[in-house]
Amino acid sequence: MIILGIGSNLGHRLQNLRNAFNLLKQPADIQVLAVSPVYQSEALVPEHAPANWNKPFYNVAIGIQTSLTPLDLLKRLKTLEKKLGRIIADHWAPRVIDLDILAWDQQIYDETHLKIPHAGLLERPFALWPLLDIMPSWQHPTHYSLQLQREQQWGERYSIKAPFKTQQILHRIDAPQLVGIVNASPESFTADSFQNTDELIAHSIALWEAGASVLDFGGQSTAPGAKILSPEYVWKRLEPIFTALNAYWQNNPERPLFSIDSHQPFVVEKAFEHGVDWINDISGYVDSTIQTLVKNSKVRCVLMHQLVIPADPKHNIPLDADPIDVVCLWFKNRMNTLDIDSGRFILDPGIGFAKNLQQKRRLLQNLSAIQSLACDLMVGHSRKVVGLMTKPWANNERDIETVSVGLSIAAQTDYLRVHNVAWMQQALCSYLHLLTGIHHESFSTL
Missing domain, CATH: 3.20.20.20 (Dihydropteroate synthase-like)
Structure with missing residues (x-):
């Protein structure tokens, strides 16, 4: 299963996630299999970033199947980001929507513009936790011991003790x-x-x-x-x-x-x-x-x-x-x-x-x-x-x-x-x- 990460920290975050979810369900060459709970976290911003960049994120993971290649899927996601109103600005600036490929089963994909598993996955509970909610048996193909270490360090999903004060919240984008x-x-x-x-x-x-x-x-x-x-x-x-x-x-x-x-x-x-x-x-x-x-x-x-x-x-x-x-x-x-x-x-x-x-x-x-x-x-x-x-x-x-x-x-x-x-x-x-x-x-x- 392929795991996508969806995030938003600008505008109506929950509705932005729903809109992305709905668009992902439309193409015939993408089949949605599972959706994680919603997580809230602090923004990941560089040192000395403007204060108004530090807006809390909502994140989910979505499990899909597709006939697209990794690069073609990435292009599709970038097209969907634009359709959903994302404006190309500074890399860490607040954004209406952020679509990433987190994992592709246990495969490794290493290109200049695309790294699978996602390069920052093991440092970001707001990405790894929802991935594991969907695919609990997933193991990082090169850093599984570090993955286990992070899971132990971060504690419970509701505790707010993990990095970026990440916590699972009572919202779903796949329910009425x-x-x-x-x-x-x-x-x-x-x-x-x-x-x-x-x-x-x-x-x-x-x-x-x-x-x-x-x-x-x-x-x-x-x-x-x-x-x-x-x-x-x-x-x-x-x-x-x-x-x-x-x-x-x-x-x-x-x-x-x-x-x-x-x-x-x-x-x-x-x-x-x-x-x-x-x-x-x-x-x-x-x-x-x-x-x-x-x-x-x-x-x-x-x-x-x-x-x-x-x-x-x-x-x-x-x-x-x-x-x-x-x-x-x-x-x-x-x-x-x-x-x-x-x-x-x-x-x-x-x-x-x-x-x-x-x-x-x-x-x-x-x-x-x-x-x-x-x-x-x-x-x-x-x-x-x-x-x-x-x-x-x-x-x-x-x-x-x-x-x-x-x-x-x-x-x-x-x-x-x-x-x-x-x-x-x-x-x-x-x-x-x-x-x-x-x-x-x-x-x-x-």
């Missing part, structure tokens, strides 16, 4: 991205809403720190029987949160994306003014004002299947209909009506809207049918009943089921919309860490 739910509606069914704005702001930051790539803000409950509030009142709940968080993450390239969970034009317009990145309009964008806002922008559009708002168990998909066919046809019709670039849609099967328990399960077991529509997919099953209820769990006690279902469908979705981001992130990372090193097929839908 997490959308953290922020409920500003005290009447929400999920039992984790907040009435105090400061608590909501702190909760939003905590979701991001736990691993959320997107924060989905809602101020109106859509649970069965919920009263539809005035849009002005809903925005009164949300406006101080957007204002505070925009200030908190000002000039931070790694800030989360903001999503507005609303079908009210006034609320959506106000969210646009605060720089929202996604619209999560559960009505299906039936309002002409929202349609115009979306068409004149570049925001992503979450399209969720439903039949009535608020949700009503009396209005479900007919029992004699296949829910997969119904949901896919609904998506196709709505996308054709809206006439928006399909690449902007994120499809949500609506687990909790217009489906009984058996219909929810059938959809969750057949997400590949929705994937065939060639759009990103998000599943919002969090704290919704989808399994066997052995007791009447409180809504905020359902996170164990949410995590279990999330793991079972992770290979078939791009985003998981959850309340408990910390649990879901921990579960995804733990599961994939255990698989790393046995040539697994990672979650590859990002």
Whole structure:
């Protein structure tokens, strides 16, 4: 197996790694076999380098197979670096992306512009550790005793005692991205809403720190029987949160994306003014004002299947209909009506809207049918009943089921919309860490 190293210390580092991973999966002559956990480390910079060069790196290793020669693969990697926005500057300057060949099985390749194994491999835990995560039995062809010595000296991967304060962190680039739910509606069914704005702001930051790539803000409950509030009142709940968080993450390239969970034009317009990145309009964008806002922008559009708002168990998909066919046809019709670039849609099967328990399960077991529509997919099953209820769990006690279902469908979705981001992130990372090193097929839908 060939091991590539990918690093970034400029811009949105995690997204840069994801972008490189996605590009590497596209060519027919490269097959991705395995992905390591993400590591964080100090930058490797020369003495007397400018202070602003010392920006922390994120690094991963990727195991591949290819028919390319080492030099041809190196040329391909340099082309990908340029495509991803790397600017040729001083050698040690911060960079959006850095792609290297770390090892080629046990082979030695020694040319002027290419050394395999990588010349600095045994002095850089941020390169050797992820390599060994993927291929634990790998032995340096000429300096194996030094390799063993370094592994002994560096200690545990989480200890920060290794050179460059290298440590493994709770992130993966081969798992679904997490959308953290922020409920500003005290009447929400999920039992984790907040009435105090400061608590909501702190909760939003905590979701991001736990691993959320997107924060989905809602101020109106859509649970069965919920009263539809005035849009002005809903925005009164949300406006101080957007204002505070925009200030908190000002000039931070790694800030989360903001999503507005609303079908009210006034609320959506106000969210646009605060720089929202996604619209999560559960009505299906039936309002002409929202349609115009979306068409004149570049925001992503979450399209969720439903039949009535608020949700009503009396209005479900007919029992004699296949829910997969119904949901896919609904998506196709709505996308054709809206006439928006399909690449902007994120499809949500609506687990909790217009489906009984058996219909929810059938959809969750057949997400590949929705994937065939060639759009990103998000599943919002969090704290919704989808399994066997052995007791009447409180809504905020359902996170164990949410995590279990999330793991079972992770290979078939791009985003998981959850309340408990910390649990879901921990579960995804733990599961994939255990698989790393046995040539697994990672979650590859990002």
